[in-house]
Amino acid sequence: MASVGYARVSTQEQNLDAQTDALEAAACDKVFVEHASGVLAKRPALDDALDYLREGDTLVVTKLDRLGRSVRNLKEIANGLERRGVGLRALSQGIDTTTPGGRLFFHMLAAIAEFEHDLIVERTKDGLAAARARGRKGGGRSKMTATKAKQARAMYDEKTYTVQQIADTFGVSRGTIYRHLEEDISSI
Known part of the structure; x- marks a missing residue:
């Protein structure tokens, strides 16, 4: 041993x-x-x-x-x-x-640490739900302002620019342009 x-x-x-x-x-x-x-x-x-x-x-x-x-x-x-x-x-x-006492103590510490982790996760979820209820949403700030989104829509409607060219103009991804184009359509 x-x-x-x-x-x-x-x-x-x-x-x-x-x-x-x-x-x-x-x-x-x-x-x-x-x-x-x-x-x-x-x-x-x-x-x-x-x-x-x-x-x-x-x-x-x-x-x-x-x-x-x-x-x-x-x-x-x-x-x-x-x-x-x-x-x-x-x-x-x-x-x-x-x-036996050492095993008990170790498992108690592990259980307490796991319980503490679960409480943190639960509080985080509750905090996010409360923020959503107040109209806040997670994630970073939008890279496209309303003005930029209108300009992107105008460029798209001209049919002379590709979505990639529009995205490059505003320094965003194609997905961001598509998302704003869809939002624009759904708000009509």
């Missing part, structure tokens, strides 16, 4: 010493080191550490945020470790999934 450490910093300029010192103090038999952003899908040192681990081993990190890109990603990694019979320890948070 080995303790395997994993340390990660986001940039080359950041220093790993504090993490590696803590992992060595935790008696890790081997430490994998990563210089990569946590949001990157490819983290070769983490992949190597996960491949290295065997049933009965424990993956040790200084903090949970060094391991996962998000709560969902962290839960996926922890569930994968659990299926393989590998424990997880986060030193600064006092989490050790090799114990």
Whole structure:
């Protein structure tokens, strides 16, 4: 049963010493080191550490945020470790999934984080619905003013300009021109 450490910093300029010192103090038999952003899908040192681990081993990190890109990603990694019979320890948070209390604590933290995320999503949806009810709509500002839309309509009706030429004149896409032409027709 080995303790395997994993340390990660986001940039080359950041220093790993504090993490590696803590992992060595935790008696890790081997430490994998990563210089990569946590949001990157490819983290070769983490992949190597996960491949290295065997049933009965424990993956040790200084903090949970060094391991996962998000709560969902962290839960996926922890569930994968659990299926393989590998424990997880986060030193600064006092989490050790090799114990029943540690597993409970980890799952409670994950559930709270997931609940918090769901609340944020719900509040965002409610805020957008309230804004729509007040007549506001999302997205960027319209690139075509009413005057520009009338000029585009006039150019289109002359039948001497292509839609692409009209779009180039106003610095917008063909889709924007078509959308304003359709709005103009539907308002009649």
